[in-house]
Amino acid sequence: xxxxxxxxxxMAIPTLLFISLIIFLILDLAPSDPTAxxxxxxxxxxxxxxxASLGLDEPIHIRFALWLQQFFVNEPLNLIEQWTGLTxxxxxxxxxxxxxxxxxxxxxxxxxxPQTLWxxxxxxxxxxxxxxxxGIYSAYRQYSIFxxxxxxxxMVGFSVPPFFSGVLVIVIFAVQxxxxxxxxxxxxxxxxxxxxVVQLKQMILPVMVLALQITSQISRFMRASxxxxxxxxxxxxxxxxxxxxSVVVMVHVLRNSMIPVVTVIALGVPQVFGGAIITExxxxxxxxxxxxxxxxxxxxIPTVQTLTFIFAVLIVLFNLIADVLYGxxxxxxxxx
Amino acid sequence: xxxxxxxxxxxVKDLKTxxxxxxxxxxxxxxxxxxxxxxxxxxxxxxxGSGKSVxxxxxxxxxxxxxxxxxxxxxxxxxxxxxxxTDDELRAVRGARIGxxxxxxxxxxxxxxxxxxxxxxxxxxHMGMSKAKARVRAKELLELVGxxxxxxxxxxxxxxxxxxxxxxxxxxxALACDPKVLIxxxxxxxxxxxxxxxxLELMKDLRDKLGMAVVWITHDLGVIAGIADRVLVMYxxxxxxxxxxxxxxxxxxxxxxxxxxxxxxxxxGERAERLEVIEGQxxxxxxxxxxxxxxxxxxxxxxxxxxxxxSRYPVGPVHDVACFWDPETGGARDV
Numbered sequence: 001x002x003x004x005x006x007x008x009x010x011m012a013i014p015t016l017l018f019i020s021l022i023i024f025l026i027l028d029l030a031p032s033d034p035t036a037x038x039x040x041x042x043x044x045x046x047x048x049x050x051x052a053s054l055g056l057d058e059p060i061h062i063r064f065a066l067w068l069q070q071f072f073v074n075e076p077l078n079l080i081e082q083w084t085g086l087t088x089x090x091x092x093x094x095x096x097x098x099x100x101x102x103x104x105x106x107x108x109x110x111x112x113x114p115q116t117l118w119x120x121x122x123x124x125x126x127x128x129x130x131x132x133x134x135g136i137y138s139a140y141r142q143y144s145i146f147x148x149x150x151x152x153x154x155m156v157g158f159s160v161p162p163f164f165s166g167v168l169v170i171v172i173f174a175v176q177x178x179x180x181x182x183x184x185x186x187x188x189x190x191x192x193x194x195x196x197v198v199q200l201k202q203m204i205l206p207v208m209v210l211a212l213q214i215t216s217q218i219s220r221f222m223r224a225s226x227x228x229x230x231x232x233x234x235x236x237x238x239x240x241x242x243x244x245x246s247v248v249v250m251v252h253v254l255r256n257s258m259i260p261v262v263t264v265i266a267l268g269v270p271q272v273f274g275g276a277i278i279t280e281x282x283x284x285x286x287x288x289x290x291x292x293x294x295x296x297x298x299x300x301i302p303t304v305q306t307l308t309f310i311f312a313v314l315i316v317l318f319n320l321i322a323d324v325l326y327g328x329x330x331x332x333x334x335x336x
Numbered sequence: 337x338x339x340x341x342x343x344x345x346x347x348v349k350d351l352k353t354x355x356x357x358x359x360x361x362x363x364x365x366x367x368x369x370x371x372x373x374x375x376x377x378x379x380x381x382x383x384x385g386s387g388k389s390v391x392x393x394x395x396x397x398x399x400x401x402x403x404x405x406x407x408x409x410x411x412x413x414x415x416x417x418x419x420x421x422t423d424d425e426l427r428a429v430r431g432a433r434i435g436x437x438x439x440x441x442x443x444x445x446x447x448x449x450x451x452x453x454x455x456x457x458x459x460x461x462h463m464g465m466s467k468a469k470a471r472v473r474a475k476e477l478l479e480l481v482g483x484x485x486x487x488x489x490x491x492x493x494x495x496x497x498x499x500x501x502x503x504x505x506x507x508x509x510a511l512a513c514d515p516k517v518l519i520x521x522x523x524x525x526x527x528x529x530x531x532x533x534x535x536l537e538l539m540k541d542l543r544d545k546l547g548m549a550v551v552w553i554t555h556d557l558g559v560i561a562g563i564a565d566r567v568l569v570m571y572x573x574x575x576x577x578x579x580x581x582x583x584x585x586x587x588x589x590x591x592x593x594x595x596x597x598x599x600x601x602x603x604x605g606e607r608a609e610r611l612e613v614i615e616g617q618x619x620x621x622x623x624x625x626x627x628x629x630x631x632x633x634x635x636x637x638x639x640x641x642x643x644x645x646x647s648r649y650p651v652g653p654v655h656d657v658a659c660f661w662d663p664e665t666g667g668a669r670d671v
Contacts, residue, residue, distance in 0.1 A: 233444045241430065241457055329448065
C-alpha cells in the first residue's frame with residue numbers, strides 16, 4: 001500500500017504539470033488585458049510598458065516557464081519563509097500577483113480559505129452525518145413511509161437549485177422570523193462564547209442550503225449501496241449465526257456498503273475547497289467561490305489560473321486518497 | 337410420528353409459509369411435517385422451487401417477514417416451540433444449537449472480514465468467549481474441517497480461499513457452537529465433483545464425530561443415496577414421500593419420486609438412450625393447494641387428483657406417500 005501510494009504520488013507530478021499547461025493555454029486564449037481596469041488617462045505606450053513589465057510580450061513558452069517558476073519555486077519558498085521565519089536567498093522573488101488587487105494571489109487565497117472551509121466544510125460534514133443514517137435506514141426499511149418521505153425530500157434537495165433554496169430560507173428565517181442574519185459577516189472574529197454563537201447563527205442558513213444538496217446526494221448513494229448488499233448471501237449467513245439485526249446491518253452490511261460511498265465522499269472534498277459559488281454569492285460569504293467568480297469577471301488571469309490549478313491538485317490528491325481508502329476497506333483490492 | 341422409539345431433536349408439525357407480495361400470494365410451504373432424530377441425517381430432495389430451502393429457513397425465522405408469513409402447529413426443537421419464540425429466542429438458537437451451511441460458498445462469507453473474525457463471531461456471541469479463547473477455538477474448528485495451517489489462515493480473507501476451502505470455513509462456522517442440528521442447504525451444488533466428494537466425506541466424518549443431526553437439502557439423488565438415513569421428497573411446497581433411503585430407492589411409491597429416479601442417468605447400459613426428463617415445470621402456488629400439485633405432470637393422475645390434495649398415507653413402517661395412486665395395485669389407493 002505504501003509503495004502504491006508513493007508511486008501514485010510520483011505519477012501525479014507529470015499529470016499536474018500537464019494540467020497546468022492546459023490551464024495556462026486555455027486561459028491564454030482569453031482576450032483579457034491586465035491594464036484594462038486602469039484609468040483611461042494612461043496613454044497607450046505606457047500601457048504597453050506595463051504589459052512588458054508584467055512579461056506579457058514574451059513568447060508563450062517563456063511565460064509558462066516563468067509561471068512554473070513563480071508557482072512551484074517562489075511561492076513555496078515564500079511560504080517556508082513565512083512559517084519558519086528563515087530567510088532563503090535574497091528574498092527578492094516575483095510572486096504570482098493578482099491583476100485586480102496587485103497583491104499576491106496566494107495571500108488572497110489564504111485570506112479567503114477559512115470562510116469557505118467554515119461554511120462549505122461544515123455543510124459537507126453535516127450533510128454526510130445526516131445522509132448516512134438516512135441512507136442506511138431507508139434501505140433497511142425499503143418502501144416504508146420513512147423511505148418514501150426520504151425519497152421525496154432528496155428529490156427536492158436534488159432538484160431545487162441553491163439560488164432558489166437560498167433565497168427561500170432567507171425569506172423565511174431572516175426576513176419573516178428574523179432568527180438568523182441573511183448576510184455572512186466575513187469580518188466577524190470569534191473570541192468568546194457570545195461571538196461563537198453569532199458565528200454559528202450566521203453560518204446556519206448557508207450551511208442549511210448546502211447540506212440539503214449534499215445530504216440528498218450522499219443519502220441516495222448510501223441507500224443504493226445498502227440495498228445492493230442487504231440481499232447478499234453473506235447477510236443471510238450473518239443472520240444464521242444468530243447475530244442481532246444491529247450487528248448484521250451496522251457491521252456486516254455497512255462495511256461493504258461504505259466502500260463505494262467513501263469514494264464518493266472523498267472525491268467530493270475538492271469541491272468543498274472549490275467553494276459553493278452560488279451559495280457564497282447568495283449569502284455574501286467571501287470565500288473561494290466568490291473569489292473565483294470575481295476573478296473571472298475581472299479578467300484576473302493569475303488568480304483564476306492559481307485557483308484552478310489548486311483545485312486540480314486537490315482533485316488529484318483526493319482521487320489518490322479515495323483509492324487508498326478503497327484498498328483499506330476492501331481486502332480484495334490490493335495494490336502491491 | 338411413525339416411529340416413536342427415539343425422541344426427536346426437531347419436530348416440525350404442519351408448517352406453512354406464504355409470501356404475501358404486492359403481486360399476490362405465493363404458498364411456498366404447505367403443511368410440511370417431519371421429525372429429526374439425534375445423530376440422524378435426513379435428506380430433502382426436490383426440484384428447484386419445490387420449497388426445500390424455504391421450509392428450512394422458515395422453521396428458524398430466516399425467511400424475510402414480511403413478505404413471508406410462517407404459521408403452523410409447531411416447530412419443536414429441544415422442547416421449545418420455535419414458531420412462538422421471540423426474535424431474541426430464535427437468535428439464541430440460530431448459529432448456536434442449529435447451524436447452517438448454504439449453497440454458494442463464494443458469496444456466503446462476508447468479503448471484507450477475515451475468516452477468523454467471521455468464525456469467532458458466533459463463539460463470542462453464543463458461548464461468551466473472550467477474544468483469545470475464541471481464537472483458539474476458531475483454530476481448532478478450522479483444523480476440524482481439514483484446513484491446513486489453520487493458525488495463519490484465520491487472518492486470511494474469503495477471497496484467498498478456494499471454493500471447497502470456503503465451504504469448509506462455512507461448515508466450521510456452522511459447527512462453531514456444537515449445534516444439535518445442522519441444516520445444509522445444497523452445500524455441494526456450487527462445487528466441482530471432486531470437491532463435492534471431499535465435502536461429503538467431511539460431513540459424514542463430522543456427523544459421526546460430533547453426533548449432530550443433519551438436514552441435507554439437495555436435488556442430487558446420488559448425493560442422497562450416499563449420505564442420508566431417511567429422505568423427504570418435496571414437491572409444490574409439500575412432502576410427497578418420506579422413506580428410509582434404501583426403501584426409497586428400492587421401492588419408490590410416488591409417481592414424482594419414481595420419475596426423479598428415472599431421470600438419474602445410468603453410467604452402465606446402452607449409450608444411445610436419451611436422458612429422461614420430467615416434462616413441465618413445478619407450479620407456482622398462488623393459493624393453498626386444494627388438488628395434488630403434481631397432477632399436471634403426472635401420467636398416473638385421475639379425476640380425484642384434481643379434486644383433492646392427498647395427505648400422507650403410511651405404506652410401510654417408516655414410509656409414507658401423498659398420492660391417491662397405488663403402485664402395488666396399479667389403481668386408486670383405498671383411502
